[in-house]
Amino acid sequence: MTTPDWRPRLIALDIDGTIARMGENEIAPAVRSAITRAVGHGAHVVLSTGRSLTGTRTVVESLGLRNTTVLCSNGAIWWDTTTKTVVKHSTFDTRAAMDRLVGLLPGAVYGAELTGVGNLVHGRFPDGDLWGHLREVDLEEFVAEPTPRLVCRWLGHTPEEMALALVDVELPGAHWTIDHTLAWLTAGPAGVTKGAELEALRVRLGVSADDTLAIGDGSNDVEMLRWAALGVAMGQAPAVVQESADAVTGTIFEDGAADVLDRFFPA
Structure with a gap:
């Protein structure tokens, strides 16, 4: 429980749908x-995103x-962000x-992150879906090397249709979620979630578990919101995300993240 004079020392912020509009x-x-005021007060502000490194650096x-x-x-x-180097790199075998997935989602397209470069792609994504250099390859080359991030877009389908097609499906060696706005699946190494990695970072930084704040809007933010001493869901987040949070703020269109931070770091 937070107190009236409580102020977070570690702040985890999702990007898409939380501090920036989706894909922008x-x-x-x-x-x-x-965010600038929070940093100025000595808080550790950590962007915690499903984006690839290539898609994140511009925001940083x-x-x-x-x-x-x-x-x-x-x-x-x-x-x-100071040395501009990767300090931890977790991958999984996508084969x-x-x-x-290929059998369950006919016509879907796939991307495997090449960290700091772009993506290998199997099938053609709509323009603007992925950041960085894209190299289209056949399935055998696509699965030949481990990746930190596998994405799948099922063109012409809804998130609900994708979820139904994958109900009770396990992807060996992977943890995965489906976006609430597109039929878009993101998979990463088993055991690697925003919540788990933030906990490891918290311990490394020496911040108390009681001094953590997280703000997010997507299914991949659920573990992060549960991890934080104060987890806040954005106003447009689906019900399952809001139910995982301690509080709900305004939508991305209402600068909901600013409203939360302003409570602790007023102008």
Whole structure:
């Protein structure tokens, strides 16, 4: 439980749908100012995102974050914002997962992250879906090397249809979630989630578990919201995400993340 004078020392922020609109890099002025004030008060502000490193760096530079760690690919990639180097890199073998997905999701397209570069792709994604260099390959080459992040988009289908097609399905060696806005699956190494990786980072930083705040909006944020002493879901988050949080703020269109940070770091 937080107290009236409580102020978080470790703040985990999702990007898409939380501090930026989905797939965009622009941060609203109110959100940007609130993050800057939190950093100025000595809080560890950690971007914790499902984006690849390639898709995250622009946001990091835009916010001017230094002396912190960014968790990309749902925590599979840790990136030091000062040295601009990868300090942790977790991967998994996608062969068994792809064996199941290709049969269950006919016509789907797939991307495997090449950290800091782009993606191998099997099938063609719509323009703008993935960041960085894309190299289209056959299935055998696609599964030949481990990756920190496997994504799948089932074109022409809804998230609900994707979830139904994959009900009770396990992807060997992987932890996976489905986006609530697109028929888009993201898989990473088993045991690697935003919550688990934030806990490891918290211990490394020496921050008390009682001094943590997380804000997010997606299914991949559930573990993160449960991890935090105060987990806050965005107003547009689906019910299952809001139910995992301690509180709900305004939507991304209402600068909901700024409203939360303003409570603890007022102008």
